[in-house]
Amino acid sequence: MITSTSNxxxxxxxxxxxxxxxxxxxxxxxxxxxxxxxxxxxxxxxxVYVSESYMKKHEKELxxxxxxPEILSDTVFDYVxxxxxxxxxxxxxxxxxxxxxxxxxxxxxxxxxxxxLQDPGNAGTIFRxxxxxxxxxxxxxxxxxxxxxxxxxxxxMGAIYRMPxxxxxxxxxxxxxxxxxxxxxxxxxxxxxxxxxxxDYQKGTAFLIGNEGNGLRKEVxxxxxxxxxxxxxxxxxxxxxxxxxxxxxxxxxxxxxxx
Amino acid sequence: MITSTSNxxxxxxxxxxxxxxxxxxxxxxxxxxxxxxxxxxxxxxxxVYVSESYMKKHEKELxxxxxxPEILSDTVFDYVxxxxxxxxxxxxxxxxxxxxxxxxxxxxxxxxxxxxLQDPGNAGTIFRxxxxxxxxxxxxxxxxxxxxxxxxxxxxMGAIYRMPxxxxxxxxxxxxxxxxxxxxxxxxxxxxxxxxxxxDYQKGTAFLIGNEGNGLRKEVxxxxxxxxxxxxxxxxxxxxxxxxxxxxxxxxxxxxxxx
Numbered sequence: 001m002i003t004s005t006s007n008x009x010x011x012x013x014x015x016x017x018x019x020x021x022x023x024x025x026x027x028x029x030x031x032x033x034x035x036x037x038x039x040x041x042x043x044x045x046x047x048v049y050v051s052e053s054y055m056k057k058h059e060k061e062l063x064x065x066x067x068x069p070e071i072l073s074d075t076v077f078d079y080v081x082x083x084x085x086x087x088x089x090x091x092x093x094x095x096x097x098x099x100x101x102x103x104x105x106x107x108x109x110x111x112x113x114x115x116x117l118q119d120p121g122n123a124g125t126i127f128r129x130x131x132x133x134x135x136x137x138x139x140x141x142x143x144x145x146x147x148x149x150x151x152x153x154x155x156x157m158g159a160i161y162r163m164p165x166x167x168x169x170x171x172x173x174x175x176x177x178x179x180x181x182x183x184x185x186x187x188x189x190x191x192x193x194x195x196x197x198x199x200d201y202q203k204g205t206a207f208l209i210g211n212e213g214n215g216l217r218k219e220v221x222x223x224x225x226x227x228x229x230x231x232x233x234x235x236x237x238x239x240x241x242x243x244x245x246x247x248x249x250x251x252x253x254x255x256x257x258x259x
Numbered sequence: 260m261i262t263s264t265s266n267x268x269x270x271x272x273x274x275x276x277x278x279x280x281x282x283x284x285x286x287x288x289x290x291x292x293x294x295x296x297x298x299x300x301x302x303x304x305x306x307v308y309v310s311e312s313y314m315k316k317h318e319k320e321l322x323x324x325x326x327x328p329e330i331l332s333d334t335v336f337d338y339v340x341x342x343x344x345x346x347x348x349x350x351x352x353x354x355x356x357x358x359x360x361x362x363x364x365x366x367x368x369x370x371x372x373x374x375x376l377q378d379p380g381n382a383g384t385i386f387r388x389x390x391x392x393x394x395x396x397x398x399x400x401x402x403x404x405x406x407x408x409x410x411x412x413x414x415x416m417g418a419i420y421r422m423p424x425x426x427x428x429x430x431x432x433x434x435x436x437x438x439x440x441x442x443x444x445x446x447x448x449x450x451x452x453x454x455x456x457x458x459d460y461q462k463g464t465a466f467l468i469g470n471e472g473n474g475l476r477k478e479v480x481x482x483x484x485x486x487x488x489x490x491x492x493x494x495x496x497x498x499x500x501x502x503x504x505x506x507x508x509x510x511x512x513x514x515x516x517x518x
Contacts, residue, residue: 004417006260023498121380125499125502128495128498128499128502129498129499129502131492131493131494131495132489132491132492132493132495132498133491133492134492134493157496158494159493159495162493162494163493176266195516197513222435230391230509231512231516232391232392232513233389233390233391233392233393234390234391234393234421234422235421236387236390236391236415236416236418237416239388239391240384240387240388242502243384243387243388243501243502243505246506247505247506247509250489250506250509251513253490253492254456254510257454257490
């Protein structure tokens with residue numbers, strides 16, 4: 001059992017919690033909590049850490065799952081945990097490695113392209129909602145929030161394991177590739193001509209979603225085949241990015257559903 | 260100019276930032292930032308506070324608006340501010356005082372009933388989104404998050420000033436009153452028979468939205484005329500409360516919109 005916060009492994013875990021660079025160099029991320037660890041694709045799980053108390057209570061489940069966890073004293077676990085009330089279990093998981101080709105080869109793709117999205121909670125909520133709405137893949141500009149940051153991972157509620165996604169070094173080139181695959185690309189934009197529900201989303205569809213404060217970059221919005229707007233009442237100037245994405249994704253889901 | 264953090268007014272402001280009880284006893288709340296102060300209904304503004312630097316830069320605008328602000332040294336302003344990078348202006352504003360009758364007397368009401376919603380950010384996002392979706396009023400059970408807390412106020416993006424709302428001591432009695440006014444009440448529920456988009460929302464409509472983790476309380480869900488479900492793909496078990504509310508509100512908006 002590790003009982004000291006100056007242990008080398010503990011230091012490494014802390015780096016993986018806090019530093020995007022450390023995660024990317026090691027090609028891993030951390031998932032915390034029973035559900036997030038148990039739902040993880042087993043072959044991606046590199047290492048499981050538990051607190052002493054967690055081990056006492058859950059030894060059997062861990063064994064059944066084939067996990068041989070490293071045990072940390074409760075104090076040390078609290079020290080490496082990213083949450084206020086740690087559940088006592090976390091895992092080091094190998095990062096996902098989808099390709100654009102995989103994401104595009106599906107039938108009737110339903111894609112989100114996130115451009116410079118910054119809020120970790122928003123990103124996580126978008127992943128979770130996207131899974132529910134039947135989205136087939138999420139593309140992100142390189143300057144989006146790090147999806148592997150602990151807060152985002154938590155707020156995906158497990159969708160991180162199931163939703164294909166990819167960071168694009170060149171988002172505009174990526175959008176061109178999406179279009180070349182016959183997917184129609186819509187920008188969610190205040191100046192859209194048609195309301196979002198006036199379009200037909202039966203065939204391959206992608207939506208461009210912009211930054212929380214500034215919306216879509218002009219040059220990115222101009223890559224779209226069409227702009228659509230979400231009609232708004234009152235004096236509201238814009239919607240939260242996750243909310244706007246929700247409205248669009250669930251309209252696709254609604255149109256594609258066999259009633 | 261107030262230059263000491265032990266000044267009585269400064270102490271009062273800090274209480275109003277931090278304590279729901281202090282806000283309710285005084286019948287006021289705080290709004291921070293240029294936009295939130297300038298958008299406030301002028302007759303509700305009790306007092307405006309600015310930092311010394313803000314005053315220097317914006318003396319004219321404040322005068323034009325008829326505000327006679329109390330000036331705090333920059334250090335003292337930072338001390339009372341709830342934000343990491345204070346803009347330098349905040350106002351003490353009289354709490355809203357809508358009645359259920361006012362909210363129900365509108366034509367074709369479109370109402371949200373929030374039951375035990377706990378997350379300040381969720382509540383604020385729901386207010387902002389509700390205004391955009393044409394919601395006519397929001398009812399909240401007494402045990403919901405305090406809508407007047409600074410984080411919620413900020414995330415409403417001004418909708419707090421425009422969206423009629425009311426806390427209900429007895430949420431079930433409140434729902435009965437809503438029904439007596441001819442409004443059809445739907446519970447968003449995983450066990451709903453119909454998908455949410457199979458209902459007709461042209462007439463008075465209310466949605467019951469539950470707690471983030473536990474959903475609707477059974478006894479509250481049972482007050483509904485009908486349960487509707489939001490069809491979900493993948494392994495998602497539930498949606499974020501603000502996301503679920505968004506899907507429902509924008510379906511009403513979509514159905515009621517003249518294309």
